Structure formats: structure tokens, C-alpha cells
Amino acid sequence: MKLLKLLGGIFLFLSLISFSFAENKALVLQEMTWTDIQEYLKNNDMVIIPLGSTEQHGPHLPLGSDFFEAFEISKLISSRTGVVVAPILMVGYSEYHSGFPGTLSVKPQTMEQVIFECVEMLIKYGFRRILFFNYHGGNNIVQENVIHRINHNTPAIAVSIGHGSPIQKAENGEFFDWHGGLNETSIMLYLKPKLVKMERAKKPEIHFTPQMKKLRELAKENPDIIYVWNSLFGVPEKTGKGGASYELSSNGIWSLSDPRLATRERGIEKVHKMVEKAVKFIETWKKVK
Numbered sequence: 001m002k003l004l005k006l007l008g009g010i011f012l013f014l015s016l017i018s019f020s021f022a023e024n025k026a027l028v029l030q031e032m033t034w035t036d037i038q039e040y041l042k043n044n045d046m047v048i049i050p051l052g053s054t055e056q057h058g059p060h061l062p063l064g065s066d067f068f069e070a071f072e073i074s075k076l077i078s079s080r081t082g083v084v085v086a087p088i089l090m091v092g093y094s095e096y097h098s099g100f101p102g103t104l105s106v107k108p109q110t111m112e113q114v115i116f117e118c119v120e121m122l123i124k125y126g127f128r129r130i131l132f133f134n135y136h137g138g139n140n141i142v143q144e145n146v147i148h149r150i151n152h153n154t155p156a157i158a159v160s161i162g163h164g165s166p167i168q169k170a171e172n173g174e175f176f177d178w179h180g181g182l183n184e185t186s187i188m189l190y191l192k193p194k195l196v197k198m199e200r201a202k203k204p205e206i207h208f209t210p211q212m213k214k215l216r217e218l219a220k221e222n223p224d225i226i227y228v229w230n231s232l233f234g235v236p237e238k239t240g241k242g243g244a245s246y247e248l249s250s251n252g253i254w255s256l257s258d259p260r261l262a263t264r265e266r267g268i269e270k271v272h273k274m275v276e277k278a279v280k281f282i283e284t285w286k287k288v289k
């Protein structure tokens, strides 16, 4: 077991070195000129669109965490694959976080419409493969809908490669560490360390409703029932289900873990796994014209 851990550590270290040496500059649409795009389209028709949010992330992480995560991870993927990244929105669907100030939100239909109209522009110029890198659970429904709309109404093909994508199969990590907890704090310590206020990180008091507690009990015998448990979270206060952010959590963090235990190394490992899966997927897809 110790040897396995050691080997794993060495592998991670080596892949990080090759990571930083092999890395080219990420291509970001807003940093390019129209002639750059014209050149790019002669050899490539792929574009990565990051989807994130501007919403409370506890007392220690910036409101833009999900946007930064989606954008920075997309850039890491771009630097490995040469695919251009085109951010469209810094906001997502986050209404249920609005019990904490600073959170911005657009309705799922609004978000879908804005993204679809921008994708129509990209298609006009010759982009044909649209890859969404989402990093906010609340956007999954938008991502699904816009992908379907693109695939069924335009000559382009759209897929997801981030949160909510079949290529990023969830690993069995901590139970309930969804938002601003150990993992996300670790990821931000890697991607945007200057914006993390570790001295303010604090374990939240989590308030599960009696219904949630009962479902958790039942899940010990039938794990499938956790599906219902999951659907009670991240719903606006007006639904009366007790699943809005401030109803669930004393400080906005949704986790039973302790964010004070977060480390940059843990963040590197998490991010690197996601990047690897996306890079492998893109390189394989490049072989099909």
C-alpha cells in the first residue's frame, strides 16, 4: 500500500513536470485578433466554452470561483491541445445562493439563449465542434439543453467535457463535499491562490431537514435513494424544500469536510485528473474529421 502511494506520488510529480515543460500558451478568443481566428480555422474547428458562475463560495473563496475554475481549467486543456477557449458568460444559474450577497444569477432559459446565439456566431465562422467545460452544478440543465439545441438545429456537434459530462465520471470521494469545502478550496489554492482567504475558512453548520435526514438513513440500505436526497439541494427558497444555500449552511459552504485541511497539492491532483480526461478525449476526437 505504501509502495503504491509512493509510486502514485512519483507519477504525479513526473506528470506535473512534463505538464509544465510541454505546456504551450493557452489560446483565448478574446486575446486573439480576427486574423488569428481565420488562421486557426484553417486547421481546427474545435472551441472550448467554459461555463461557470458568480456566486457565494463561503467566507473564504471569491464569488467568481466557478468562473475561474472553468476558465483556468479550460486554458490548461487549451495549452495541451491547441484548442481555442471562448468564454461567453461569467455568470450562471445560481438563484439558490442568493441568500448570501454578491451572488449573481440568470434564469436557465436566459443563459441557454445567450450561449446559443454566440455559438451560432462561432458556427458562422466555421467552428463545428463545440466543447463545453462546465464547473457549476446549477448549469448542468442549461448545458444539456444547449447541447441538444446545437446538435438538433445546426451543422455543429456539441459535447460536454467538464462537470456533468460522462467523460468525467465522479469518483467516490468524500460524502457531500460539493461547494467551497475541502476539494474546491484545494482547487482554488492551485488555480487562484491570491484570492483564497484561508484565515477565514471555517467548517459550516449544516442543517439537513428531517426529510433529508430520513433519506440519508434509508440510503444505507438502498444507495439509489440518495438520488432523491440530491434533488432536494440547490433549489430556490420559494420551493419550501429547505434546499436553498442559506437554509442548508451557516456560511454558504456545502460540505461535511473541513476546508482548513485544503492543500494546493490536493488541488493539483484533482485538476490534473480532469485535464487528462479532457485532453485524451480531444486528441481522440481530432482523429475524426
Ligand SMILES: [Zn+2]
Pocket (backbone or CB within 6 Å): 057, 065, 066, 135, 136, 179, 180, 184
Ligand atoms: Zn464552486
